[in-house]
Amino acid sequence: MQARPLEASADPFDEPSRSAGDASSLPVLATLRRLEQEYAEVLETRDLPAGPAVAETDEPIFVTRPFLPPLEEFTPLLARIWQTRVLTNGGPYHRELERRLRDHLGVPQIALFNNATTALIVALRALHLSGEVITTPYSFVATSHALLWSGLTPVFADVDPHTLNLDPAAIEAAITPRTSAILPVHCYGHPCDVEAIEAIARRHGLKVIYDAAHAFGVRHHGRSLLTYGDLSVLSFHATKVFNTFEGGAIVCADGARKDQIDKLKNFGHDGETCVGDVGLNGKMSELNAALGLVQLDHIDAALARRRAIDAAYREGLRGVPGLRCLDDCSEDAANYAYFPVLIEADYPLSRDALNEALKREGIHPRRYFYPLISEFPMYRSLPSARRELLPVAAAAADRVLCLPIYPDLDHAVVSRIIRRIANP
CATH class of the missing domain: 3.40.640.10 (Type I PLP-dependent aspartate aminotransferase-like (Major domain))
Incomplete structure (x- = not known):
């Protein structure tokens, strides 16, 4: 299924095209091999109790999983x-x-x-x-x-x-x-x-x-x-x-x-x-x-693992045409609570088609937030709820997909998700 492009002049997410000479030209597979090693080293050195890591062949991978201490x-x-x-x-x-x-x-x-x-x-x-x-x-x-x-x-x-x-x-x-x-x-x-x-x-x-x-x-x-x-x-x-x-x-x-x-x-x-x-x-x-x-007692180690997953996604998905990782807001300290990506018009699949493709492989991201609150029955009659008044929010609701991120997410699964998205 092909994504339906919006009119370029009306697209609230339009950005300048990428430079041909930037880091986006790195081969995805070579990047993944290096990331797998770096990410594995981070997980091995963090003082976090070992939960049952979810590997490629285990149960479905959801967008999040609660952290529990020993x-x-x-x-x-x-x-x-x-x-x-x-x-x-x-x-x-x-x-x-x-x-x-x-x-x-x-x-x-x-x-x-x-x-x-x-x-x-x-x-x-x-x-x-x-x-x-x-x-x-x-x-x-x-x-x-x-x-x-x-x-x-x-x-x-x-x-x-x-x-x-x-x-x-x-x-x-x-x-x-x-x-x-x-x-x-x-x-x-x-x-x-x-x-x-x-x-x-x-x-x-x-x-x-x-x-x-x-x-x-x-x-x-x-x-x-x-x-x-x-x-x-x-x-x-x-x-x-x-x-x-x-x-x-x-x-x-x-x-x-x-x-x-x-x-x-x-x-x-x-x-x-x-x-x-x-x-x-x-x-x-x-x-x-x-x-x-x-x-x-474990929050600092849990955040360090989230940071490692965030970094792996960002580097592994850099340069994938039609996909944009949401940037931070220059906060002094982030918590890496979610990893949202925007599926844009030049990605080979629509956001919903990618969502379904990942689910078929046991990976369950989330369209977070979809639909807009303003589209639920108890709100849609409000004058401010009209979709044409909320073009950026509406576009985000149609394009954002949050990828799995939680402290004991296995690095092999992260690599698998990156490969699947980079090669739709």
């Missing part, structure tokens, strides 16, 4: 939970994980939650928002669902073609008298244009809540990316870089805001007999917090 490191913490019978309500593991995450991430305050969607709903409640909130159509649907649950109206704005994050110019154009906040997403863990968004928010008196579900550990301009905006919301879901089975968190600037958030996630309780706000039950259990404590 069970023998987790069981002593479970034994302690059984001994104390403290299961939830801010127990000792919960308090310790908040402290260690605060130090590890370099943030002033962090409040743990049972999942990121609940955390996002509480974040919106904590800022007393009303009316409209400008957000991206290019995200997981939980971003906008949290707005609807909170009685807020999503207003979709288009994204930047290089980062796929909200375009500041589109944000500015979407502001109305009813706008109360901006809800950007650090897509794939790459930073939004936080300085431009801050300037827009300050100019119009708006709050900024970052959906930072992908952004664990990312640093930008000398500080944690999570410290930008009024609040940042993290996900610790099983598929994320750092997981607690299920979980999430809100990063905030001071103790007073954290106290408010802690009350909101505990039904609004302010002491034993007083309920001061309409809260919900968003508390993280001791089981989840205990896993998080063990996971933190």
